[in-house]
Amino acid sequence: MENAKLNPFIKVLKLPEIIDHLYRYYLTLQRVLKSEQIKDEATKELIKEDIEFLEIEINSLELFYKLMANIYRIK
Amino acid sequence: MLKLTNNFISKTFHTITSKINIKKRFPFKKNKIYVIYYEHPLAYDNAYINTADKLLSTWRGFNRFVDEWTIEYKNQIGTVKAILLYYGLPLRKKKGSNVRITNLEDLENSSDKRMYYKAGMYHILKDLVYLDDIKFNKMLKMLGLTNLDDIRGKPINVKELEEKNLDIDPSIKLEILDFLILIQKIRSIGFGYYD
Numbered sequence: 513m514e515n516a517k518l519n520p521f522i523k524v525l526k527l528p529e530i531i532d533h534l535y536r537y538y539l540t541l542q543r544v545l546k547s548e549q550i551k552d553e554a555t556k557e558l559i560k561e562d563i564e565f566l567e568i569e570i571n572s573l574e575l576f577y578k579l580m581a582n583i584y585r586i587k
Numbered sequence: 588m589l590k591l592t593n594n595f596i597s598k599t600f601h602t603i604t605s606k607i608n609i610k611k612r613f614p615f616k617k618n619k620i621y622v623i624y625y626e627h628p629l630a631y632d633n634a635y636i637n638t639a640d641k642l643l644s645t646w647r648g649f650n651r652f653v654d655e656w657t658i659e660y661k662n663q664i665g666t667v668k669a670i671l672l673y674y675g676l677p678l679r680k681k682k683g684s685n686v687r688i689t690n691l692e693d694l695e696n697s698s699d700k701r702m703y704y705k706a707g708m709y710h711i712l713k714d715l716v717y718l719d720d721i722k723f724n725k726m727l728k729m730l731g732l733t734n735l736d737d738i739r740g741k742p743i744n745v746k747e748l749e750e751k752n753l754d755i756d757p758s759i760k761l762e763i764l765d766f767l768i769l770i771q772k773i774r775s776i777g778f779g780y781y782d
Contacts (some may be wrong), residue, residue, distance in 0.1 A: 523775070523777065524774050526775065527776065528760070529772070530769070530772045530776065533769050533772060534769065534773075537766065537769065541706075549698075549702070550697075550698055552693070552697050552698045553694070554682065554697065555693070555697045555699060555702055555706060556694035557687070558687070558703065558710055559702070559706045562713070563689055565710075568754055569773065573776070574771075579633070579727035
């Protein structure tokens with residue numbers, strides 16, 4: 513599997529790309545929620561749950577990246 | 588004499604076949620859990636059923652989606668305990684107290700079925716981030732996101748879904764696959780498995 517092949521340094525270099533991808537999803541779902549195209553509560557709740565997941569992942573990956581960038585001296 | 592013999596043979600044959608018919612039972616067991624693939628992304632049949640993979644029952648989301656469904660198989664009608672996957676999305680029959688569990692009732696009543704389906708699939712896929720590789724690959728097969736060869740089963744009809752208008756545009760699969768790539772990228776970072 514891909515996990516085993518990547519060394520820690522390469523993993524860190526991939527982080528900004530992943531965060532960017534997550535952020536695009538986050539913005540799209542936020543836009544859908546604010547646009548009022550969804551009128552029923554069940555769909556809204558599902559979207560909110562997904563946004564919450566993306567928020568947590570973005571924050572934790574950003575923190576991890578900052579920490580690792582410091583260790584590997586990435587600017 | 589010949590007529591009598593023929594009569595006797597036909598009567599005996601009729602009795603035997605009627606006995607066989609009586610013994611012909613609904614082949615699905617009450618104590619087993621099945622997976623119903625309804626309009627599966629990679630399937631040709633409308634719906635079919637197979638036994639659930641035992642390994643998948645250890646996925647924490649698995650039991651939340653097990654529900655009782657009425658199915659028709661070879662003109663026999665009966666109920667089975669199963670996870671129903673509608674175009675890959677697990678659905679319970681009715682809305683429960685937990686809104687996070689995708690269900691047929693909410694999908695039907697959604698003002699945007701496509702968005703409900705998409706948000707539901709994202710919700711399921713995000714849980715896969717923490718699965719080990721074997722379970723992850725099995726889940727992808729079950730959800731119709733990889734090869735389906737080894738999970739095809741018996742063709743059935745699902746009574747609860749008859750005459751329902753749940754049309755999902757097949758092009759949605761591309762959007763789901765894009766989200767799956769994102770999940771795979773997160774997994775490639777490998778923070779560890781928690782399931």
